[in-house]
Amino acid sequence: MDKIRRNERMSAMIKILSDAPNRIFTLSYFCEMFGTAKSTMSEDIDILRDVVKQFGLGELETVTGASGGVRYRCSVEREEACRYITGLCEKLSGPKRVLPGGFLYYSDILSTPDIVQRMGNILATEYYDQTPDFVLTMETKGIPVALATAKALGVPLVIARRSSTVYEGSAVNINYVSASGNIETMSLSRRAVEEGQKCLIVDDFLRGGGTARGMVELMREFNVEVVGAAFVMATASPDKKRIAGEKSLMLLSIEGGEQETAVVRPAPWLSE
Amino acid sequence: MDKIRRNERMSAMIKILSDAPNRIFTLSYFCEMFGTAKSTMSEDIDILRDVVKQFGLGELETVTGASGGVRYRCSVEREEACRYITGLCEKLSGPKRVLPGGFLYYSDILSTPDIVQRMGNILATEYYDQTPDFVLTMETKGIPVALATAKALGVPLVIARRSSTVYEGSAVNINYVSASGNIETMSLSRRAVEEGQKCLIVDDFLRGGGTARGMVELMREFNVEVVGAAFVMATASPDKKRIAGEKSLMLLSIEGGEQETAVVRPAPWLSE
Numbered sequence: 001m002d003k004i005r006r007n008e009r010m011s012a013m014i015k016i017l018s019d020a021p022n023r024i025f026t027l028s029y030f031c032e033m034f035g036t037a038k039s040t041m042s043e044d045i046d047i048l049r050d051v052v053k054q055f056g057l058g059e060l061e062t063v064t065g066a067s068g069g070v071r072y073r074c075s076v077e078r079e080e081a082c083r084y085i086t087g088l089c090e091k092l093s094g095p096k097r098v099l100p101g102g103f104l105y106y107s108d109i110l111s112t113p114d115i116v117q118r119m120g121n122i123l124a125t126e127y128y129d130q131t132p133d134f135v136l137t138m139e140t141k142g143i144p145v146a147l148a149t150a151k152a153l154g155v156p157l158v159i160a161r162r163s164s165t166v167y168e169g170s171a172v173n174i175n176y177v178s179a180s181g182n183i184e185t186m187s188l189s190r191r192a193v194e195e196g197q198k199c200l201i202v203d204d205f206l207r208g209g210g211t212a213r214g215m216v217e218l219m220r221e222f223n224v225e226v227v228g229a230a231f232v233m234a235t236a237s238p239d240k241k242r243i244a245g246e247k248s249l250m251l252l253s254i255e256g257g258e259q260e261t262a263v264v265r266p267a268p269w270l271s272e
Numbered sequence: 273m274d275k276i277r278r279n280e281r282m283s284a285m286i287k288i289l290s291d292a293p294n295r296i297f298t299l300s301y302f303c304e305m306f307g308t309a310k311s312t313m314s315e316d317i318d319i320l321r322d323v324v325k326q327f328g329l330g331e332l333e334t335v336t337g338a339s340g341g342v343r344y345r346c347s348v349e350r351e352e353a354c355r356y357i358t359g360l361c362e363k364l365s366g367p368k369r370v371l372p373g374g375f376l377y378y379s380d381i382l383s384t385p386d387i388v389q390r391m392g393n394i395l396a397t398e399y400y401d402q403t404p405d406f407v408l409t410m411e412t413k414g415i416p417v418a419l420a421t422a423k424a425l426g427v428p429l430v431i432a433r434r435s436s437t438v439y440e441g442s443a444v445n446i447n448y449v450s451a452s453g454n455i456e457t458m459s460l461s462r463r464a465v466e467e468g469q470k471c472l473i474v475d476d477f478l479r480g481g482g483t484a485r486g487m488v489e490l491m492r493e494f495n496v497e498v499v500g501a502a503f504v505m506a507t508a509s510p511d512k513k514r515i516a517g518e519k520s521l522m523l524l525s526i527e528g529g530e531q532e533t534a535v536v537r538p539a540p541w542l543s544e
Contacts, residue, residue, distance in 0.1 A: 007279035011320055012327045014283045015290060019329075020386060048283055055284045057291075099441045105463060107440060111431055113423035114292060140411040140431065141439070147416045151385035159383060159412065167413070167477075168379060169371045191377060 009034050010044050014051075017072035018058065022128070022154030026069040045070050056080060058121075073128060074121035074152040081122040082270040085249050088115070089264040092250070097262055102254040104262050110204055110232065111144050119249060120148025123202060123230045126247055127153065130227035132200035134158050134193065136219065138186065138211055142204035145232055149202045158199075160218060161187045168192075172221050176214030179207040186214045193222050201229040209242030216243065234267070281306050282316055286323075289344035290330065294400070294426030298341040317342050328352060330393075345400060346393035346424040353394045354542040357521050360387070361536040364522070369534055374526040376534050382476055382504065383416050391521060392420025395474060395502045398519055399425065402499035404472035406430050406465065408491065410458060410483055414476035417504055421474045430471075432490060433459045440464075444493050448486030451479040458486045465494050473501040481514030488515065506539070 013030060027041050034041075049060040052072075059075040062068070076084075088109065097105045109115055123145075132153060137146035138160045150157040164171040168189035178184045193199070201215050212229055219226050234241070234248035249270070253263045285302060299313050306313075321332040324344075331347040334340070348356075360381065369377045381387055395417075404425060409418035410432045422429040436443040440461035450456045465471070473487050484501055491498050506513070506520035521542070525535045 007282045007319060008323045008326075010279045011282045011286045011323045012329065014287050015324070015329045016327075018287060018290075019389075047279060051280045051283045052287070054280075055288075057284065057287045099438065101438050103438050105439070105441050105461070107431070107461060107464065108428065111419065111422075111429040113419060113426075113429065116419070117291075117423070140415070140433065143412070143415045144419045144429065147383065147385060147388070147419060150383075151389070154385075156380065157383040157385065157416065159379070161412065166371065166373050167375050167377070169377050189377070189379060192379065 004034050004036075006044060009036065010048055010051075013044065014048055014072075017060070017070065018074075020154065021058075021072055021074050021124075021152050024063050024067065024069040024071045029069070073124075075125045075128070076118075076122045078270065078272070081125070082266055084118055085122070085266040085270055089250055089266055092252075092264040093262050095259045095261040098254060098260045102260060104233075104252055104254070104264075106233070107141060110141050113144075116144045117148045117151075119145050119232060120150075121152050122249065123149045123247070124152030126230070127200050127228050130200065131198065132227050133197040134199055135202050136160065136199050136215055137202050138162075138215060142202060142232070145204060146202040149200070149230070153200070158188070158192045160215060163187055164189075172218065174214060174218050174221060176210055176217065178210045184211075184214070186211075186218055188218055188222070193219075193224055195223040197222075198225045198227045200227055202231070203229075204232045206231040206234040206241060206243075206246065206248055208238055209246075212241070212243040212246065233264075276306050276308075278316060281308065282320055282323075285316065286320055286344075289332070289342065290346075292426065293330075293344055293346050293396075293424050296335050296339065296341040296343045301341070345396075347397045347400070348390075348394045350542065350544070353397070354538055356390055357394070357538040357542055361522055361538055364536040365534050367531050367533040370526060370532045374532060376505075376524055376526070376536075378505070379413060382413050385416075388416045389420045389423075391417050391504060392422075393424050394521065395421045395519070396424030398502065399472050399500050402472065403470065404499050405469040406471055408432065408471050408473050408487055409475050410434075410487060414474060414504070417476060418474040421472070421502070425472070430460070430464045432487060435459055436461075444490065446486060446490050446493065448482055448489065450482045456483075456486070458483075458490055460490055460494070465491075465496055467495040468497075469494075470497045470499045472499055474503070475501075476504045478503040478506040478513060478515075478518065478520055480510060481518075484513070484515040484518065505536075 052060050059073045134156045135150040136158045147157050164187040170190045171187045173187045229246040231248040233250045236253040324332050331345045406428045407422040408430045419429050436459040442462045443459045445459045501518040503520040505522045508525040
């Protein structure tokens with residue numbers, strides 16, 4: 001193989017690192033791949049760290065210690081996060097997306113890959129320090145954002161179902177009271193998680209918090225610690241949710257009048 | 273801003289290009305971003321194209337014409353695809369993952385972000401030329417792979433539901449016969465797709481093809497052309513599916529004996 005130049009090494013490295021966010025790669029791994037000395041590799045990484053920062057492309061971190069190396073994180077600065085979410089809010093506000101019954105249509109936002117990955121990166125940024133072992137969501141509409149968050153955190157996604165299916169094997173079922181006051185079931189395969197793990201809840205919508213409360217209780221059955229709960233959209237009312245310390249990206253209220261209109265605004269923590 | 277060096281430009285460019293697969297960026301876009309001449313930029317791209325190829329990190333294509341520029345594709349070479357899927361098959365084969373009733377547990381594979389993205393890249397590689405406008409899946413388990421495929425193709429994901437919900441607005445419902453012989457319903461919001469679009473179906477599992485057939489019929493209701501159908505896993509029997517020309521990544525058979533065991537192998541087209 002011909003000698004690899006710095007610009008080639010750096011391009012390959014940023015691609016490899018950012019394809020596996022939050023995973024630590026040892027310097028030796030790259031030294032071997034490119035046939036270069038550790039000192040050269042350290043210089044490459046120093047330059048890359050600055051590039052990534054300068055162009056707002058995330059964050060490159062050097063991790064010291066025995067299992068040390070370098071890792072890429074999809075970190076989004078608060079200001080940029082707020083700017084992006086404000087743009088989404090503008091898109092969602094107004095009368096056009098209001099459905100009969102005062103619901104908001106935003107399924108398209110929830111399944112467009114680049115929007116979903118941006119939201120996932122913003123949420124992951126908030127929870128890197130809590131080091132969750134997996135992301136938990138409840139089917140269906142939150143799955144894409146939850147997957148994107150899990151990807152940014154470098155952990156698996158776990159999906160709770162509305163009922164147990166033959167494809168999941170033995171499962172733990174719990175009952176919970178939904179926003180509409182109905183008793184619902186939530187089911188999770190016994191194989192899906194391990195005792196003692198840490199979990200981040202990610203879902204698309206938070207109204208009263210009944211489903212979120214259900215997910216917390218489900219995790220208790222598995223002896224899993226919930227380190228956080230994040231949502232794409234929360235309703236402004238009820239003000240008091242049945243879950244505490246949650247983070248939502250957007251706040252929704254439907255305002256009446258001759259024609260109902262949606263008022264969607266970025267959550268206050270985004271401008272802190 | 274200081275003058276940006278080639279290694280910095282190239283690193284930023286590959287990250288920006290690969291974050292938006294299949295999207296064409298004009299040369300002017302990058303020239304403006306970095307303050308460089310078009311000739312320099314062309315050289316950068318030539319080097320990048322080789323790097324990406326050399327390290328098996330996808331494909332960089334120059335698109336000529338009025339709307340021309342450069343785009344990144346998550347293309348996976350057939351040989352590498354076969355190697356990767358063979359590894360997954362080994363992980364899934366054996367008695368440990370067989371559930372009562374002769375079902376295979378592989379929900380974990382279907383929601384681990386890096387596995388899902390690799391499978392999505394492999395499927396996208398097969399359908400770039402068909403230029404689908406969106407990816408369609410049926411809730412629940414296929415959503416992550418479908419999202420990953422949509423991401424690689426640079427198009428939105430559309431999720432059909434088992435029943436219409438208040439959050440989706442007016443919907444088209446169809447009935448279909450499932451593998452188990454039951455009559456099931458499939459529902460899709462009217463707002464989700466537009467007449468005349470092209471669709472790629474992606475789902476987790478293909479047994480008889482009833483659900484896939486349902487998706488094809490649903491698309492007919494919307495006057496949408498189905499350009500392909502791809503699945504993570506297909507059962508070896510029945511040999512004849514109710515859908516034609518489909519591509520699956522893996523073939524499954526459960527073999528009897530004192531203890532049932534799963535035999536999972538890569539689909540034949542992967543070694544063509």
